[in-house]
Amino acid sequence: MEITFNTPALLFPAISLLLLAYTNRYLALANLIRKLHDEYTRGEKNHLLLKQIKILRVRINLVRQMQGLGVFSFLCCVITMYSVYEEWKMFTRFVFALSLLSLLVSLIISLIEISQSTKALKWELSDMEELEKGNFFSDLWGKGDEKKE
Numbered sequence: 001m002e003i004t005f006n007t008p009a010l011l012f013p014a015i016s017l018l019l020l021a022y023t024n025r026y027l028a029l030a031n032l033i034r035k036l037h038d039e040y041t042r043g044e045k046n047h048l049l050l051k052q053i054k055i056l057r058v059r060i061n062l063v064r065q066m067q068g069l070g071v072f073s074f075l076c077c078v079i080t081m082y083s084v085y086e087e088w089k090m091f092t093r094f095v096f097a098l099s100l101l102s103l104l105v106s107l108i109i110s111l112i113e114i115s116q117s118t119k120a121l122k123w124e125l126s127d128m129e130e131l132e133k134g135n136f137f138s139d140l141w142g143k144g145d146e147k148k149e
Helices: 011-041 047-086 089-126 136-140 143-148
Strands: none
Touching: 011 047, 011 089, 047 089
């Protein structure tokens, strides 16, 4: 396979969009951490607050790793373009492969972070267990309303 200038250039928009998404996740986590910190300092401590703080620490580290690997992948793409210019064929292949692998690992870490986020949401919802447990189909056809009467 021959790698040209266009090959790494194809990854530029994808990596840029991923970095933007990762930054948005980071900002959302930062806002959540600030909100929980305010609750903690006001004395509004509950059993879920400590669980949330622990999982937020893990998630913020995962997002940092995702961002770092995304930036590294972007950097490898730039180096790939320079090595194409210099006609260093083996080096070009190695660096481009490294770029793709770091992008892949970044996406895998993103999946892990999403699963951690889902776990945190499940803990939030566990406080509302007193609400009637219905399923999708009974709620859809209004059969859940009959139980409430």
